[in-house]
Amino acid sequence: MSTLAPHFRTVMVNTLPLEVLEHIFSSITTDKDRNSISLVSKTWNEAERCCRKNVFIGNCYAVSPSILIRRFPDIRSVNIKGKPHFADFDLVPEGWGAYFYPWVVTMATAYPFLEEIRLKRMVVCDESLELISKSFKNFKVLVLQSCEGFTTDGLAAIAANCRNLRELDLGESEVEDLSGHWLSHFPDSCTSLVSLNIACLASEVSFSALERLVARSPHLRTLRLNRAVSIEKLPKLLRHASQLVEFGTGSYSADTQADVSEVFVNVSQAFSGCNKLKGLSGFWEAAPAYFPTIYPVHSKLTSLNLSYATVEIPDLGKLISHCHNLQRLWVLDYVEDSGLEEIANSCKELQELRVFPSDPFAPGPNVSLTEQGLVAVSVGCPKLQSVLYFCRQMTNDALVTIARNRPYMIRFRLCIIEPQTPDYSTLEPLDTGFGAIVQHCKELRRLSLSGLLTDRVFEYIGVHAKKLEMLSLAFAGDSDLGLHYVLSGCESLRKLEIRDCPFGDEALLANAAKLETMRSLWMSNCSVSFEACKLLAQKLPGLNVEVIDERGHPDTRPESCPVEKLYVYRTVSGRRFDTPGFVWIIDEDPSSTPYSNGNRSLASA
Amino acid sequence: MECVMAHEKDLNLKATELRLGLPGTEDESDKEIVSNFTNNKKRTLPEDEDCQSNSNSNDKTPPTAKAQIVGWPPVRSNRKNSFPSKKAETESGMYVKVSMDGAPYLRKIDLKMYRCYPELLKALEKMFKLSIGEYSEREGYKGSEFAPAYEDKDGDLMLVGDVPFEMFLSSCKRLRIMKGSEAKGLGCGI
Numbered sequence: 125m126s127t128l129a130p131h132f133r134t135v136m137v138n139t140l141p142l143e144v145l146e147h148i149f150s151s152i153t154t155d156k157d158r159n160s161i162s163l164v165s166k167t168w169n170e171a172e173r174c175c176r177k178n179v180f181i182g183n184c185y186a187v188s189p190s191i192l193i194r195r196f197p198d199i200r201s202v203n204i205k206g207k208p209h210f211a212d213f214d215l216v217p218e219g220w221g222a223y224f225y226p227w228v229v230t231m232a233t234a235y236p237f238l239e240e241i242r243l244k245r246m247v248v249c250d251e252s253l254e255l256i257s258k259s260f261k262n263f264k265v266l267v268l269q270s271c272e273g274f275t276t277d278g279l280a281a282i283a284a285n286c287r288n289l290r291e292l293d294l295g296e297s298e299v300e301d302l303s304g305h306w307l308s309h310f311p312d313s314c315t316s317l318v319s320l321n322i323a324c325l326a327s328e329v330s331f332s333a334l335e336r337l338v339a340r341s342p343h344l345r346t347l348r349l350n351r352a353v354s355i356e357k358l359p360k361l362l363r364h365a366s367q368l369v370e371f372g373t374g375s376y377s378a379d380t381q382a383d384v385s386e387v388f389v390n391v392s393q394a395f396s397g398c399n400k401l402k403g404l405s406g407f408w409e410a411a412p413a414y415f416p417t418i419y420p421v422h423s424k425l426t427s428l429n430l431s432y433a434t435v436e437i438p439d440l441g442k443l444i445s446h447c448h449n450l451q452r453l454w455v456l457d458y459v460e461d462s463g464l465e466e467i468a469n470s471c472k473e474l475q476e477l478r479v480f481p482s483d484p485f486a487p488g489p490n491v492s493l494t495e496q497g498l499v500a501v502s503v504g505c506p507k508l509q510s511v512l513y514f515c516r517q518m519t520n521d522a523l524v525t526i527a528r529n530r531p532y533m534i535r536f537r538l539c540i541i542e543p544q545t546p547d548y549s550t551l552e553p554l555d556t557g558f559g560a561i562v563q564h565c566k567e568l569r570r571l572s573l574s575g576l577l578t579d580r581v582f583e584y585i586g587v588h589a590k591k592l593e594m595l596s597l598a599f600a601g602d603s604d605l606g607l608h609y610v611l612s613g614c615e616s617l618r619k620l621e622i623r624d625c626p627f628g629d630e631a632l633l634a635n636a637a638k639l640e641t642m643r644s645l646w647m648s649n650c651s652v653s654f655e656a657c658k659l660l661a662q663k664l665p666g667l668n669v670e671v672i673d674e675r676g677h678p679d680t681r682p683e684s685c686p687v688e689k690l691y692v693y694r695t696v697s698g699r700r701f702d703t704p705g706f707v708w709i710i711d712e713d714p715s716s717t718p719y720s721n722g723n724r725s726l727a728s729a
Numbered sequence: 730m731e732c733v734m735a736h737e738k739d740l741n742l743k744a745t746e747l748r749l750g751l752p753g754t755e756d757e758s759d760k761e762i763v764s765n766f767t768n769n770k771k772r773t774l775p776e777d778e779d780c781q782s783n784s785n786s787n788d789k790t791p792p793t794a795k796a797q798i799v800g801w802p803p804v805r806s807n808r809k810n811s812f813p814s815k816k817a818e819t820e821s822g823m824y825v826k827v828s829m830d831g832a833p834y835l836r837k838i839d840l841k842m843y844r845c846y847p848e849l850l851k852a853l854e855k856m857f858k859l860s861i862g863e864y865s866e867r868e869g870y871k872g873s874e875f876a877p878a879y880e881d882k883d884g885d886l887m888l889v890g891d892v893p894f895e896m897f898l899s900s901c902k903r904l905r906i907m908k909g910s911e912a913k914g915l916g917c918g919i
Contacts, residue, residue, distance in 0.1 A: 210800065212803070212805050213800035213801070213803045213804070213805070214799060214800050214806065215799065215800045296805065296807055324807070380882055380902055381884065431808070432808075480804065480808060481802065481804060484802045484804050484809065485797060514802065514804075539802055539803060541802050543798070543801065596803075598801070598803075623800070624798075
């Protein structure tokens with residue numbers, strides 16, 4: 125630190141007018157940087173908050189709508205996440221919360237210039253959608269990832285009223301499909317669409333309306349059709365949208381009336397006109413006979429999602445191995461080890477691989493996919509950094525090989541389908557293998573474990589996984605020591621989700637303070653007692669401690685009895701009041717009712 | 730704390746068990762035998778025996794041979810339902826329309842219910858109260874005034890019985906019971 129004019133420096137900062145600071149800050153866009161800036165000084169905090177345009181809220185209950193609008197007066201883009209990740213697997217009972225309505229009501233008056241709303245795992249009702257469509261004159265982007273609670277009527281309102289709509293992405297939301305006519309509500313004057321994703325809709329949308337919409341959207345880059353669109357309809361759409369970059373193909377199978385060879389020719393021709401096409405998805409009922417229609421574009425593809433296509437080897441392997449520029453591949457385990465070996469040889473740009481189970485509930489392997497496939501890809505693909513792999517067997521050696529070959533792995537999620545499966549060749553736990561992963565992959569940010577695991581693996585994780593932000597555990601560990609290793613060792617940990625592990629009160633209470641540095645902790649079917657939950661809430665008023673228990677009031681069981689589910693998260697808005705009957709939020713003030721549900725009464729709703 | 734798994738066994742008795750059955754025929758409870766060794770050492774904490782905490786998870790799972798654990802494997806529900814179309818057919822049945830010349834309305838029949846042509850034809854005879862007679866390769870359904878025909882994937886009208894039953898099942902889109910006089914071209918006797 126030089127001693128050159130410290131006085132000069134101080135004067136500079138304090139005399140820069142706010143507008144100048146704001147102007148400088150406007151070029152700083154990431155949330156992380158923005159958050160850092162706002163902590164420098166009061167002046168900077170003030171300047172930053174006045175000109176912040178985008179806000180990301182990782183947990184909708186960590187803050188409230190009123191706090192949001194109080195701090196940031198002029199937001200144009202909001203990104204909010206609701207339910208915890210395990211809600212994807214039906215572990216969060218329906219009615220838990222994450223309602224978007226209170227947010228839109230507040231923002232409707234506070235942010236008339238709001239342009240973008242991106243939500244994940246939230247409950248969105250038709251009224252919310254109508255309010256969006258009527259309150260924000262310049263509304264451009266609506267992304268609803270894994271949301272629920274709305275119908276096609278709500279979509280009709282968005283289509284009809286958002287004159288400058290650029291993006292409508294329904295992600296993998298659950299939509300009540302009342303009719304396909306909502307699409308016809310897009311007025312003829314709407315020509316601004318850049319991205320349309322309706323893949324999750326079950327019933328047919330009006331095809332002629334869709335065709336006309338696509339034809340008048342010259343900027344359309346992403347179009348993801350739903351399953352109801354059969355392959356013979358594609359040429360009509362692609363003709364109007366040859367500039368597409370991402371395309372979701374619909375079922376990719378023909379109606380029974382169709383002439384197969386004619387369809388084949390038309391679709392191939394349509395694809396050969398798509399010079400910018402980089403990503404394909406859909407393929408719900410794809411038949412191998414139609415795969416060659418993709419050949420005009422397959423060498424340009426960087427992203428391919430075949431995870432709904434029940435196509436098997438060798439057609440599957442043949443198709444994928446022609447895609448030399450593939451960076452992202454999602455596929456079913458029908459690809460088998462042999463397919464993955466082919467991919468390892470041909471797809472040298474591969475960064476992300478996801479292999480999903482074709483029959484998750486089959487008692488034994490229904491396809492020949494083992495640890496070998498993953499090893500092959502790890503060895504053969506130098507850029508591989510993100511893995512999601514479902515399989516039925518694994519060895520420590522395989523994991524060590526993977527770790528050694530891919531030290532720049534960022535996301536590693538392995539699901540061995542049968543819980544507590546050991547290394548099948550040595551019958552040992554997989555501690556060593558996963559230990560190697562965290563030891564070699566120093567940039568690892570996300571990790572999901574499975575198989576037979578003792579406390580030892582958590583010791584490795586605590587020692588090595590310093591950049592780990594999200595950890596998912598199931599049926600793992602022996603004792604509280606495991607949880608303790610993780611909470612005390614993983615410095616960057618933000619999200620921890622645990623199910624069916626023998627972790628309990630000791631580790632949790634000993635590391636209570638850690639929870640305030642994290643976004644959230646989920647524990648279900650573990651051994652955390654109600655008593656410990658109360659202690660935790662008392663110790664840390666900055667946390668909401670939610671007990672989710674469908675067996676009824678916690679009072680009906682002894683205090684030492686483990687709770688069904690526990691969700692702990694930090695918050696600046698205090699406890700919420702929209703809880704259903706099976707959620708108890710423990711108040712930190714022991715003098716008031718020690719725990720309450722909904723409206724501070726002991727009676728459940 | 731116990732995990733809800735149907736295959737909780739104490740010892741590896743299955744491996745040494747003498748039973749009748751061809752090698753390679755597994756019964757459903759033939760699971761990860763090895764993991765059970767360690768399974769018992771863990772997860773029994775004293776308080777679990779006292780309270781009812783385990784009963785709730787047992788209540789959730791239906792009493793099948795392999796109890797499915799809630800939310801496991803961690804696959805989103807939209808992925809669980811979309812596999813594979815082959816399976817869907819066997820579960821939901823293969824209903825096709827059946828028309829009879831002269832009848833005012835059509836019927837529907839589930840082709841999956843029948844294992845061979847005679848069964849199918851008998852069902853049709855019952856449904857429409859007529860007799861179709863026996864099939865012969867050369868002469869079709871000689872001797873009856875009705876001939877069963879079907880529309881295949883290409884939209885062509887075919888006589889029922891020419892191709893193996895499995896092939897018929899996969900190509901039949903709808904059935905039509907034709908009057909013998911119209912079925913001349915299909916090989917029916919007059």
